[in-house]
Amino acid sequence: MNKDGNEGFILKEDVKLMNEKMTRPEKEQVTFNKDRIAWRIGLNNFAKHLFFLSTVFAIVVLGILLYQIVVGSIGWLDWQFLTNNLSIFPEKAGIKGAIMGTLFLMMIVIPITLIIGVATAIYLEEYATEGRIQRIIKVNISNLASVPSVIFGLLGLTVFSRMLNLGPSILAGGLTMSLLVLPIVVVASQEALRSVPGFLREASYGMGADKWTTIWRVVLPISIPGIITGAILSISRAIGETAPLVVLGVPTLIMKIPTGIMDDFTVMPIQIYYWTLDTVLTPEYAYLASATIVVLLVTLFILNSVAIIIRNKFQKKF
Amino acid sequence: MRNLNGNKSKFVYQVKGLNLWYGDKQVLKDINMKVLENEITAIIGPSGCGKSTFVKTLNRMTDNIPIVRTEGEILYNSQDIFNSEMKVEELRTKVGMVFQKPNPFPKSIFENVVYGPKIHGIKSKKTLMEIAEQSLRGAALWEEVKDRLSDNAYGLSGGQQQRLCIARTMAVSPEVILMDEPTASLDPVATMKIEELMEDLKKEYTIIIVTHNMQQAARISDKTAFFLSGELIEFDKTNKVFGNPADKRTEDYITGRFG
Numbered sequence: 001m002n003k004d005g006n007e008g009f010i011l012k013e014d015v016k017l018m019n020e021k022m023t024r025p026e027k028e029q030v031t032f033n034k035d036r037i038a039w040r041i042g043l044n045n046f047a048k049h050l051f052f053l054s055t056v057f058a059i060v061v062l063g064i065l066l067y068q069i070v071v072g073s074i075g076w077l078d079w080q081f082l083t084n085n086l087s088i089f090p091e092k093a094g095i096k097g098a099i100m101g102t103l104f105l106m107m108i109v110i111p112i113t114l115i116i117g118v119a120t121a122i123y124l125e126e127y128a129t130e131g132r133i134q135r136i137i138k139v140n141i142s143n144l145a146s147v148p149s150v151i152f153g154l155l156g157l158t159v160f161s162r163m164l165n166l167g168p169s170i171l172a173g174g175l176t177m178s179l180l181v182l183p184i185v186v187v188a189s190q191e192a193l194r195s196v197p198g199f200l201r202e203a204s205y206g207m208g209a210d211k212w213t214t215i216w217r218v219v220l221p222i223s224i225p226g227i228i229t230g231a232i233l234s235i236s237r238a239i240g241e242t243a244p245l246v247v248l249g250v251p252t253l254i255m256k257i258p259t260g261i262m263d264d265f266t267v268m269p270i271q272i273y274y275w276t277l278d279t280v281l282t283p284e285y286a287y288l289a290s291a292t293i294v295v296l297l298v299t300l301f302i303l304n305s306v307a308i309i310i311r312n313k314f315q316k317k318f
Numbered sequence: 319m320r321n322l323n324g325n326k327s328k329f330v331y332q333v334k335g336l337n338l339w340y341g342d343k344q345v346l347k348d349i350n351m352k353v354l355e356n357e358i359t360a361i362i363g364p365s366g367c368g369k370s371t372f373v374k375t376l377n378r379m380t381d382n383i384p385i386v387r388t389e390g391e392i393l394y395n396s397q398d399i400f401n402s403e404m405k406v407e408e409l410r411t412k413v414g415m416v417f418q419k420p421n422p423f424p425k426s427i428f429e430n431v432v433y434g435p436k437i438h439g440i441k442s443k444k445t446l447m448e449i450a451e452q453s454l455r456g457a458a459l460w461e462e463v464k465d466r467l468s469d470n471a472y473g474l475s476g477g478q479q480q481r482l483c484i485a486r487t488m489a490v491s492p493e494v495i496l497m498d499e500p501t502a503s504l505d506p507v508a509t510m511k512i513e514e515l516m517e518d519l520k521k522e523y524t525i526i527i528v529t530h531n532m533q534q535a536a537r538i539s540d541k542t543a544f545f546l547s548g549e550l551i552e553f554d555k556t557n558k559v560f561g562n563p564a565d566k567r568t569e570d571y572i573t574g575r576f577g
Contacts, residue, residue, distance in 0.1 A: 206415040208410035208434070213437050
């Protein structure tokens, strides 16, 4: 009996025989089916365990990572660490500058990505006429989302830092980061808009509403949870991203806390990067890096939780 | 010409030589039809005969489908609705529509009813409340929902949702209400309620209703139009169409020989 799994459940031959109502020894047919079923059940068990192992692997890796980081940060992560300025003495060093840099960066990234991202999505989903050009744009926005971040860094360096002469300022960094995460917001918003059923739009048009009224009063209120979820996830990405800012030339040794968008700045991931590099000189920097990673992870964890809460709370069913 | 109320009546719609294509496929072929004020006109015919498309053309809901092309004239109160001076938003406030599947907004019952008045600029809470009550009474829903106007419309039953949609349409005070198989997704009790409601609505509105249900057409309508493969085969008083159809194909259809 063939057990390589390539055979169909019922052989063509069987169908033919059944169709012709030809009698076949019943016993033989039953044993054939039994073997197949045992084989299928075995395969299912094997698959189940394989998938379970894959899941365990991912969780174990995450566990090891978290354990190492948290253990490294113990004794170093305290209130002083969050509020102190940078220092060359590990005991005195704090990440206030990096935290403020991250906050300032978000003040640029959030409004720009939300406004441009949602506007783009509305145009593509609601206004643009179906056609080749619209399809090309849509596909390319999705492609843009997978462009490596370092390339966006080069774009930011050329356009914002050099051509517009913004240097490695918060504004230049914020604009670069906005470009990086914009495709994510656009794609998420497009999906949110698309999920609004057509019959609701029809209802609104049927009462003499124009397109914008319909979008503003019917489509957006329903799709806003999806849009916000996408926005929060993209902001998480921007907070954790390092490469584009390194390319822009954002320094780490900032003794001065930034006060405006034209100031030089640094952010948490860059702080982690340089501290890790400098462990060669001062081994204690490794602990500082760990402590910063904990702060960064907690921030991202909170943001992702908020996204999930919003998604669950405002989910509407039709 | 006099209508049922004895008033001198007018033609709300005059359709002249209407042709409509979906891409290359012709869906409506040379339709000529006149609709009198304060009458219920039923449109019957087998699936895919173009009856829904025809009704959607009457308030230009077909505008939203890019591949649709039309030819001919539809006069609404002697004004061509395809004329560039006719604003489609304005036409739709005069010609409301109730759809096959109840489609309330995921908002409160009150917000659903006052959606139309609100977008057309009425802001006063008092006026909106009056409109809401009037419309809900008109749609025979007031008694059932008056204590829970702020509840979500999706908590209502299918039949109530459909009456809410009718109330929502009435709140814009249209002249004509188009109904595209409004009872297709409802149970017999809810269907009966809507049919009773239509009898009342007739006094104030002109109703054009697409239906798959022959008994429904016979019960409620004054005139019946029979569509087949995009052509208007027969259009006459309902008694005549059902009692003594002029065309063999109409007779075959209403006696259930096909469709």
